[in-house]
Amino acid sequence: MQKYKELIFASHNNGKISEIRDMLAPLGIKVLSGNDLELPDVEETGKTFEENAYIKALAAAKEKNMPCIADDSGLCVDAMGGRPGVYSARYAPNRDFNKGIEKLLNELAETKSSNRAAHFSCVIVLAYPSGKYKAFEGRVDGNISTHKSGDAGFGYDPIFVPTGFNRSFAEFDSVEKNKISHRGRALQKLISYLTDNDGL
Numbered sequence: 001m002q003k004y005k006e007l008i009f010a011s012h013n014n015g016k017i018s019e020i021r022d023m024l025a026p027l028g029i030k031v032l033s034g035n036d037l038e039l040p041d042v043e044e045t046g047k048t049f050e051e052n053a054y055i056k057a058l059a060a061a062k063e064k065n066m067p068c069i070a071d072d073s074g075l076c077v078d079a080m081g082g083r084p085g086v087y088s089a090r091y092a093p094n095r096d097f098n099k100g101i102e103k104l105l106n107e108l109a110e111t112k113s114s115n116r117a118a119h120f121s122c123v124i125v126l127a128y129p130s131g132k133y134k135a136f137e138g139r140v141d142g143n144i145s146t147h148k149s150g151d152a153g154f155g156y157d158p159i160f161v162p163t164g165f166n167r168s169f170a171e172f173d174s175v176e177k178n179k180i181s182h183r184g185r186a187l188q189k190l191i192s193y194l195t196d197n198d199g200l
Helices: 014-027 049-064 085-091 097-109 174-180 183-198
Strands: 006-011 028-034 070-075 117-127 134-144 160-161
Touching: 006 049, 006 097, 014 028, 014 085, 014 174, 014 183, 028 070, 049 070, 049 134, 070 134, 070 160, 070 183, 097 134, 097 160, 117 183, 174 183
Parallel strands: 006 028, 006 070
Antiparallel strands: 070 117, 117 134, 134 160
16 A cells, blocks of 8 residues: 555546545545646547546556556436447537536437436546556446536536435535445545555
8 A cells, every 4th residue: 555655647627636535535645636747638539438548547657657547437328329428528518517418408308218317437547657557447327307406516417316316416515425426436446456456
């Protein structure tokens, strides 16, 4: 565990950075974000969440010569054939998620389907400058609501209601959300790995 006093998190998304820092802080791990290190944006050319996460993690690990984690995540809506999936951020016009939510709700309505099932998926990759890596996947199932609710969270959280609850992710506090979210579940797997291993 002493090996992981610092990790890069290759992201410029302040919401994700905050979640990662909150969950790794109890382990005494300092998280250096893409903003802290002024990392350039890396083109996500992968066709899966794991491929995109690996591309981002490896680029930062090589540039800074230290272990790096990166994630790729997205919302997969059953009635839309799993879309927007890996294109979730790019699906939102100019990455404006208020517009993205409106676009998604309109597209879902146009399907005329009563099926509002969806899931969030997240893959976190821990990569080393050598190119070796380990992937950790998390998923949470739920439904798409007909309207936005809540002002916490980010992205598509205001319209995603996880199974077993009657409120959106944007109505959860961070501690509660981290216990069941896709990113939280992937992070728990990463934490278990970091605790039990000295590296790849």
